[in-house]
Amino acid sequence: MKLQQLLLVDDQPEIIELMTDYLEASGYTIFTASNATEASQWIAQERIDLILLDIMMPGEDGFSFCKRVRERHTMPILFLSAKESDADKIRGLTIGADDYIVKSASPAEIVARVKAIGRRMSSIDDIERSVIPGVKVDERAMEIKMEGHLLDLTFIEYKLFMYFYEHLAQVLTYEQILNRVWGHDLYDYQNIRVYVARLREKLSPYSHIVQLHNIRSVGYKLSEATNDAK
Secondary structure, three states, rough: OOOOOEEOOOOOOHHHHHHHHHHHHHOEEEEEEHHHHHHHHHHHHHOEEOOOOOOOOOOOHHHHHHHHHHHHOOOEEEEEEEEOHHHHHHHHHHHHOOOOEEEEOOOOHHHHHHHHHHHHHOOOOOOOOOOOOEEEEEEOOOOEEEEEOOOOHHHHHHHHHHHHHHOOOOOEEHHHHHHHHHHHOOHHHHHHHHHHHHHHHEEEEEEOOOEEEEOOOOOEEEEEEOOOOO
């Protein structure tokens, strides 16, 4: 999968113009919207590979729009917001965003984060495989099934699961997870905890198949459930 068409949603014309210039210079096709209504129209009309989304917009805000998009779509969503509090960041990640970038970040850093997601998407192989009985991975469709049931995962949740699954029973440190899943070390450990908590919740009905363990002060480990758990 290749990251090509991006939707930039922001009600500030100067942000739209600046980021469009930088992203187009990097080879992306950019669609722009100043509110959630316009953004919804682009999603209905075009194949959107990634959304850069402001929070404070007229009408429906970015948080609400992100939740609505997540009900039907799995493309990566990156919040690009002036809101810098940890509470806002955690809220954005919890409702389904794949990254949260404050507007004080340089355009070059924003482009770098978009490219990091693009590299991860293009590295997905067209294969389907199963390592643990009851778990089926379709990397072409970016789908995980447990006992035939499709998990409702965001892009980052999918990448997080796949990293654990590819290193089954191995302890993965916070630093390893940051570099492999996000492609940079700009996140803090609290953000990882938010994503792992969301992934663990979605895996909880299948704890008799796989279990995601917290290794205190180190990181996490995914393992096949024990016979007792099964």
